[in-house]
Amino acid sequence: MILAAVNSQDLWYTTRGSGIMALLLLTASVVLGISQIGRVSGQSMPRFVVAGLHRNVSLLAVVFLGLHIATAVADPFAPITVADSFVPFVGTYRPIWLGLGAIATDLLIALVVTSLLRYRIGFRTWRATHWASYACWPIAVWHGLGTGSDSRVGWVQLIYVVCTVAVLVALGWRLTTRWGGTDPGQRTLAAFGAAAVTIAITAWAFQGPLRPGWAKRSGTPSGLLGGTTTTTTTSPSGG
Ligand code: HEM
Numbered sequence: 001m002i003l004a005a006v007n008s009q010d011l012w013y014t015t016r017g018s019g020i021m022a023l024l025l026l027t028a029s030v031v032l033g034i035s036q037i038g039r040v041s042g043q044s045m046p047r048f049v050v051a052g053l054h055r056n057v058s059l060l061a062v063v064f065l066g067l068h069i070a071t072a073v074a075d076p077f078a079p080i081t082v083a084d085s086f087v088p089f090v091g092t093y094r095p096i097w098l099g100l101g102a103i104a105t106d107l108l109i110a111l112v113v114t115s116l117l118r119y120r121i122g123f124r125t126w127r128a129t130h131w132a133s134y135a136c137w138p139i140a141v142w143h144g145l146g147t148g149s150d151s152r153v154g155w156v157q158l159i160y161v162v163c164t165v166a167v168l169v170a171l172g173w174r175l176t177t178r179w180g181g182t183d184p185g186q187r188t189l190a191a192f193g194a195a196a197v198t199i200a201i202t203a204w205a206f207q208g209p210l211r212p213g214w215a216k217r218s219g220t221p222s223g224l225l226g227g228t229t230t231t232t233t234t235s236p237s238g239g
Contacts, residue, residue: 011075016150018068020159023144025061026108027163030137032057033130034170055115062112065105079221094219097146104140107132137167138197145201146218151209164198 006014032054036047069085072078080098084091086106089099114121114129141160150156171194175187208214216225 006074008075008077011071012077012149014071015068015075016148018064018071019144019148020150020156022061022064022068023140023163024159025057025064026137026140027166029054029058029061030133031166031170033133034174037174058112058115062108065108069105078224092221093224094147097143097218100139100143101147104136104143107136107139111136138201142201142204145205145209148209151205151214168194168198 032050036050036054072080073082073085078093080091080093084093084098084102086102088102088106089095091098110129111133114126118126141163145151145160148156171190175191208217216222
């Protein structure tokens with residue numbers, strides 16, 4: 001109700017800002033989660049502080065994600081429904097790239113819910129579900145690059161690079177210490193997997209959202225391309 005009273009331009013700015021914030025917090029959560037596994041914390045940073053930070057940062061990511069989804073759905077400019085936000089690839093607005101956002105959201109909800117119920121469902125089930133975080137993060141990055149209006153903006157690209165380096169460093173640290181498991185085959189596979197996903201998304205970005213004409217190629221409904229209202233001249237951009 002409150003969001004309906006806000007103008008479309010403000011909603012669009014909020015969608016973009018909250019999307020970036022959600023990604024930053026998700027990145028911080030993944031890095032903190034990995035360092036918690038390795039018990040990086042020491043005298044200066046006791047383990048319960050890292051664990052508390054990890055939990056609170058994750059919950060804050062969910063808050064910003066809620067705002068991101070609420071404003072995207074409330075914005076009358078783009079035809080995005082509540083169902084599009086949770087059911088992948090059913091929408092009409094940039095369906096593939098928005099669908100990736102829906103998958104990342106579903107995974108994040110599963111991660112948060114199973115973590116809150118950790119003591120009820122048992123450590124093994126919780127741990128198995130938590131592996132999904134390694135899929136949630138790159139899928140969210142892929143969604144942001146594919147759907148976002150700011151993928152060609154320098155400082156936003158810097159954020160994507162910083163987030164990627166942070167996660168890769170944390171993962172690299174985990175794989176090269178005893179916390180990466182004892183099987184060298186599994187470690188090698190995980191390292192190759194991370195490198196392959198990073199290279200694939202980067203190569204795709206250079207062919208896709210970083211090139212002109214992405215707004216059309218990404219599946220923006222034709223009626224929204226090159227519109228005449230204040231909002232349509234600026235939203236969505238991205239080529
Ligand atoms: C974990 C889940 C998600 C994360 C981390 C995330 C993050 C992001 C990021 C970083 C952007 C780029 C913003 C920009 O370029 O300025 C973005 C764009 C967008 N996201 Fe998400 N998102 C998620 C899920 C969703 C879902 C479920 C929806 C469905 C409502 C959604 C709707 C959008 C829309 C419409 C845009 C384009 C906004 C624009 O025009 O720039 N996102 N998202």
